[in-house]
Amino acid sequence: MSGRMCLVEEYELIERSRRGDVDCFNQLVERHQREVYNLSLRMLGNAQAAEDATQDAFISAFKGIGKFRGGSFRAWLFRIAANACHDQLRSLRRRPTTSLDALPLELELDRRSLSPEEYAMSQELGAEIRRALSVLPADQRLAVILRDILGFDYDEIARATGSSLGTVKSRLSRGRARLRHHLEQYRELFP
Amino acid sequence: MFKRKSECQKLEGMLSPYIDGQLSSPDRERLEGHIERCDACRCQLESLRATVDLLHRVPMVSPPRYFTIAEVAPKRRAVAFGALRAATAVAVVFLAFLFVVDAINLFEAAPVEDRLAQQDNATTPAPLGGEGLDNELAPAEAEGYTWPLRQLELALVGVVVVLGGTTAILWHRRRRLGETALRS
Numbered sequence: 001m002s003g004r005m006c007l008v009e010e011y012e013l014i015e016r017s018r019r020g021d022v023d024c025f026n027q028l029v030e031r032h033q034r035e036v037y038n039l040s041l042r043m044l045g046n047a048q049a050a051e052d053a054t055q056d057a058f059i060s061a062f063k064g065i066g067k068f069r070g071g072s073f074r075a076w077l078f079r080i081a082a083n084a085c086h087d088q089l090r091s092l093r094r095r096p097t098t099s100l101d102a103l104p105l106e107l108e109l110d111r112r113s114l115s116p117e118e119y120a121m122s123q124e125l126g127a128e129i130r131r132a133l134s135v136l137p138a139d140q141r142l143a144v145i146l147r148d149i150l151g152f153d154y155d156e157i158a159r160a161t162g163s164s165l166g167t168v169k170s171r172l173s174r175g176r177a178r179l180r181h182h183l184e185q186y187r188e189l190f191p
Numbered sequence: 192m193f194k195r196k197s198e199c200q201k202l203e204g205m206l207s208p209y210i211d212g213q214l215s216s217p218d219r220e221r222l223e224g225h226i227e228r229c230d231a232c233r234c235q236l237e238s239l240r241a242t243v244d245l246l247h248r249v250p251m252v253s254p255p256r257y258f259t260i261a262e263v264a265p266k267r268r269a270v271a272f273g274a275l276r277a278a279t280a281v282a283v284v285f286l287a288f289l290f291v292v293d294a295i296n297l298f299e300a301a302p303v304e305d306r307l308a309q310q311d312n313a314t315t316p317a318p319l320g321g322e323g324l325d326n327e328l329a330p331a332e333a334e335g336y337t338w339p340l341r342q343l344e345l346a347l348v349g350v351v352v353v354l355g356g357t358t359a360i361l362w363h364r365r366r367r368l369g370e371t372a373l374r375s
Contacts, residue, residue, distance in 0.1 A: 026259040037254040051255065058258050129249065147211070148246035154213060173207035180235075180242040187238070 014073055017065050025062050032074065033058070035150055036081045042145045043085040045134050046092065053088040057081040075159035078152075082142055082160060089138060125186055132182035140175030147172055198225060199232050206236050210243055272361050279354040286347045293340050 010031070016024035036057055040050035057080050068076055133141055142161060146152040152160065157168045205222050208214050214222065226233045 022260060022262055029259050030257070033254055033258045034251060037258070038251050041252055042249070047255070054254070054258050058260055062260055125245070129245065144246065148243055149249050149251075154211070169208050169213065170204070172211075173204050176207050176239060176242060177203075179246070180239050183242055183245065184238060187241070 010073060014065065014068065017062070018068070022062070025065070028073070028077075029058050032077055035074075036077065039078065039081055039142075039145055039150060040085050040088070042133060042149055043082075043138070043141060044088055044092065045130060049088045049092055053081070053084040056087065057084040060084065072156060072159055075156045078146070078156075078160035079162060085142075086138065125183075128183060128186050129179075132179050135182070136175050136178055140171045140178070143168055143171040144175040144179065148176075199229060202232065203235070206232075206239050209236070210240055272358075272365065275354060275358050275361065279351065279358050282347060282351045282354055286344065286351055289340060289344050289347060293344065 010028070013024045013028050017028060033054065037050060037054045040053040040057070041047065044050050044053060057077070060083075061077055061080050064080070133144070136144065139161070143157055146157045146160060147154075154165055154168050157172075158165050161168065163171075202222055202225055205214060205218055209219065209222055226236060
């Protein structure tokens, strides 16, 4: 299906969802749930909290879809998802027993081409990336995840975070620089 | 004395947008010209690019479940809310009926003002001799039983206020939470 057909169909689904059609909204959920879940997972580093944030985001989106004023639905949805993640972060901070970096992160590498030693190194590197992400300020982490993990363009990030293009560039630049600084000592582990 | 920023420091913030192709032509040319001459910035750019490439390798994880939502109608609350609304409506209608009855004196009860005056007289001690008392109470006694409309109206106003208030609070809460409960 072409991108234009997809957009027309998505517009139709949004319009029906605005009229309270849950089935149509659920089709939108199925289209976006993977990305929303991954944003939550990388923002929170905790699978259960990511599930809760994703669920809250979609429920909030359904309740608030009447306020959607057109434009990029994905950006609008991710703005809600980002808010849900911030709520979960606050909740996690109130529950100090829950570790923010409890979730393993495995890099997408061809395991067959890796020696056991290299595989162990990639695991260690994954853990370091997770740790480095978790210490970034939330706004920089959000920008880095949206751009480098989910592949958003700058305009979409600006809409999803409610910031200007300049702010997006600045957050990405600072976030990436901090990640580079943190991961520099593991440079020999880079694939 | 002000410390001037070196060219490297000035261009550091351009490395990230440069990787994404987000620099304007003059800025890109300026950065590329500098990188050709500066080993430190070239190393920094390569290191940043490697970091970004590494982040691109962070895999997308499949969600552990579907997050589709379902309407869970809060049946008991809906029934209770409906009953409360109906009871409020019935009470309001009955109260209006009582007011009308009172106004047109359907049950031939004395007008409100007269009955209030009668009640006031009944509560004030009768003068010694008691001649006036017989004369004043005579009409009421002659009519037999008088409907306690005022008490009924007051009681019903109380009922309407309580029911109406509860209904309004529930309605407001339902609006805030949405008409239906949602679960994913």
